[in-house]
Amino acid sequence: MSPRTQGYALVAVTMCIWGGFTITSRLNAQWHISAWDITALRFALAFCILMPVLIWKKDTAFLWKKEPFILAMVGGVGYCLTSYSAFHFVPAAHAAIFLNGCIPLCTALAGFFLFREPFDKHTWVSLVIMLSAISAMCFLMYEETGVAFGFGDLLFFISAIWWGVFTVLLRQWKLSAWHSMAGVAIWSALVYIPVYLLFLPKNLTQPEPMHLLVQGVFHGIFVVIIATLTYVEAIKRLGAFKTGSIVTLAPFIAAVLAVPLLNEPLSIAIICGLLGMGVGALQPWRWFGRKDSLQVKLEQQKKN
Incomplete structure (x- = not known):
């Protein structure tokens, strides 16, 4: 397989897992698995899995730096608690709009305020499109239900802020994919699990054991470990913009699939929000005439 073909294959794996995150997180609400419990199972x-590997590789020194700990508190514990909680209040389509759709915007804002x-001009265009889509969606939702913006939507937006800050810090500190993923998972577990066991409510007896097993394996292995590694490797082969744009489609596809799979509603307001936020996040106008990083590198090698 050529590097480009490998890149698209890795993107496909990442999309399946990220799309599955939206569906399975919404299933937590139907299976009576709380945000406290799924976060504990995940980490x-x-x-x-990861701690024995790090000990065997004698690669634990990086854990004692401040960067992995801060990333874990922001992109690990903070993001998981708010995003998992939001799925208990609103349908999966709202996650595509207020979480995944807002992540590019929140990332740009975090980069501006922190560093x-x-x-750039593309961010400004996306900002206008997203704000217009959210305004139109909220107006239509208010006309339909009398509620323009719910508590679950607020939690999703806070999750997008967490992830935007996490992305900017990760880019600024230039940690490797392995150290980033392992550091976030391990420090999240070390901090959250004791607090969960001592102080937080637990509801592990009500859900079916098979449901707990499925959710634990999917979120603890596929989301935390596999999707992180495939996403980073795809970026190396296709470039950050093309990889990010394609993968961004996954939650929007999952939101549409949630209609027949989970019997969730799809109103005119939701369709308006999905289309607007999808266009703003994907920035399709940047695809025309844009060369990916692999093509630029190959052309540079030919010149040399």
């Missing part, structure tokens, strides 16, 4: 399983990174 406990990832810790049990004074200026907005």
Whole structure:
């Protein structure tokens, strides 16, 4: 397989897992698995897998730096608790709009406020499209239901802020994919699991054991470990923009699939929000005439 073909294959794997995250997280609400419980299962399983590997490789020194700990608190514990909780209040389509759709915007805002990174023209265009889509969606939702913006939507937006800050810090600190993924999983487990066991409510007896097993394996192995590694490897082969644009489609596809799979409603307001946020996040106008990083590198090698 050529590097480009490998890249698209890795993107396909990442899309399946990210799309599955939206569906399975919404299933948590139907299976009576709380946000506290699924977060604990996710990090406990990832810790049990990754910590022995790090000890065997004698690669634990990086854990004692401040960067992995901060990333874990932001992109691990903070993001998981707010995003998993939001799925208990609103349908999966709202996640595509207020979480995944807002992540590019929140990332740009985090870069500006934390490191004074200026907005480029594409960010400004996306900002206008997204704000217009959200305004139209909220107006239509208010006309239909009398509620324009719910508590679950707020939690999703806070999750997008967490992930935007996490992305900017990750880019600024330039940690490897392995150290980033392992550091977030291990420090999240070390901090969250004791708090969960001592102080937080637990509801592990009500759900079916098979449901707990499925959710634990999917979120603890596929989401935390596999999707992180496939996403980073895809970026190496296709470039950050093309990889990010394609993968961004996954939650929007999952939101549509949730209609027949989970019997969720799909109103005019939701369709408006999905289309607007999808266009703003994907920035399709940047695809025309844009060369990916692999093509640029090959052309540079030919010149040399």
